[in-house]
Structures are given as C-alpha cells and as structure tokens.
C-alpha cells in the first residue's frame with residue numbers, strides 16, 4: 001500500500017510508521033508516549049487509554065505497541081483463528097486515531113524471556129527513548145507475565161519516565177476487551193462487537209477476495225451486511241471456514257471490508 005509518509009507528530013490522517021526495533025539516537029520518533037499492550041482491534045478501552053496518553057503527549061509522538069506474532073499465537077494458547085486485526089491492516093485501523101508509530105517487536109523466545117526490568121531498560125529506555133508509557137490497570141509484562149503496574153511505576157520513577165493508567169472501561173457493566181469482542185463475533189453479534197470496537201469491524205480478505213484472512217476470528221457462518229470504503233452496504237455470505245461471497249456479484253478484490261451487522 002503506498003500512502004503518504006507518516007508524520008512525526010499527530011497532525012492528520014497519516015498511516016502510522018511500523019518500527020520493530022530500536023530507534024537510532026536522534027530519530028524523530030524517540031521521546032514518544034507509548035501505549036503498552038497488544039491492541040488487537042482498537043476498542044473503547046484502548047481508545048480511552050489513547051485519550052489519556054494524548055493529553056500528556058503535548059505534541060510528542062504517540063505510539064502503540066503491538067507484538068508480532070500476537071503472543072497468543074506464539075504461546076499456542078488459541079486453537080482457532082482469533083485475531084481482530086491482521087498485522088497488515090493495523091496501520092489503517094489506527095490511522096483515524098492519529099497514532100504516529102506502531103512499535104511491533106518480534107515476539108519470539110528471546111523477547112518473551114525478557115525480565116520486566118530488562119524490557120524497560122533495553123527496549124523502552126535504551127531502544128525507544130520513551131517519554132512516558134500508558135497501560136490499563138491489569139497490564140502484565142515480562143517473562144511469565146511477572147511485571148505489573150506497581151513494578152512499572154517503580155521502574156518509571158527509577159528511569160525518570162511517567163506511567164499513566166486509568167480505571168477499567170466498561171460498556172453495560174462488562175469490561176471492553178478483545179476477548180469479549182471475539183466472543184461476540186463468534187456468536188454472530190456483530191453489532192455488539194462493533195459497539196465495543198467503537199466502529200464497524202475492519203476485516204481483510206485473502207488476495208482473491210473470496211475468504212477472510214486466515215488469522216482473523218471467524219464470525220458465525222451466515223449473512224452479514226458489509227461495505228467497502230466509499231461504497232454502499234451489500235449483503236455478504238460468510239462460511240464456516242471463512243469463505244466470503246457476495247451473492248449475485250463479482251468479488252471486487254482484496255480491499256478491506258467493514259462488517260456492519262448480521263443481515
């Protein structure tokens with residue numbers, strides 16, 4: 001996809017830049033306010049965290065961490081396709097939110113083995129030169145999830161960076177979470193999933209447009225209402241293995257779709 005170069009500060013609808021490792025000294029993206037987590041989908045909880053981060057950023061770059069592969073894939077903790085966002089669509093998903101860059105480190109054995117202290121020292125401080133980080137109250141990090149927000153705050157004080165957080169964001173009494181959204185999609189409750197996402201679910205198809213991307217969570221098979229950017233909604237049929245059909249129409253190609261409702 002060739003789109004305008006990313007801006008070092010949030011000032012318009014630019015695709016965020018994806019970086020997977022250390023930023024060289026003097027790089028314009030150093031000194032960012034970084035949101036910590038996986039951010040599969042960018043749901044209401046993630047959006048609230050971003051608002052808090054942006055208030056603090058005061059013109060500094062704002063970045064989102066998103067490991068690849070997803071840690072759940074790395075640990076094999078999911079037997080079914082589960083992702084809400086493919087790696088390829090994440091920059092597009094985050095564009096309306098004015099994110100400057102996506103920090104997408106490779107989640108491999110070495111990365112997963114980093115202690116919380118080494119993650120902070122080597123990755124956040126030395127590698128990215130972060131100004132501040134934000135994470136939800138339940139955020140865990142480092143080998144065997146041994147680091148929590150109390151440790152992150154202590155490490156922030158030691159290194160001189162700020163650590164922001166917020167109370168859990170809920171909708172109708174339930175915590176907004178990627179897991180809850182996956183569950184709604186699997187039962188076909190796309191509208192409920194979309195309310196938690198704060199926007200229609202953005203899906204990528206296979207290159208020939210006839211199936212959902214193999215990483216994506218599978219909606220309950222059936223008929224849905226969907227649209228591509230700038231076009232009117234049309235009915236689509238989704239099969240049990242993610243087959244994607246437009247009854248009576250030619251598949252218009254691999255451009256992403258927004259799933260609007262069960263239809």
Ligand SMILES: Cc1cc2nc3c(=O)[nH]c(=O)nc-3n(C[C@H](O)[C@H](O)[C@H](O)COP(=O)(O)O)c2cc1C
Nearest residue numbers: 038071072111112113114119140141142143144145
């Ligand atoms: C540097 C680093 C190392 C991590 N190591 C582990 C680990 O060894 N085991 C683990 O379950 N999660 C680890 N995590 C946490 C995962 O990124 C992820 O949050 C966790 O698997 C839970 O994912 P979930 O929120 O989708 O359930 C690590 C995170 C970071 C940043």
Ligand SMILES: Nc1ncnc2c1ncn2[C@@H]1O[C@H](COP(=O)(O)OP(=O)(O)O)[C@@H](O)[C@H]1O
Nearest residue numbers: 036037038039045135136139168169176177178
């Ligand atoms: N409902 C929520 N309210 C507040 N913070 C949240 C919420 N959901 C996620 N977060 C925070 O957003 C960051 C990314 O969350 P992540 O673990 O990737 O998503 P999820 O918890 O939805 O699976 C983490 O710091 C997490 O604590």
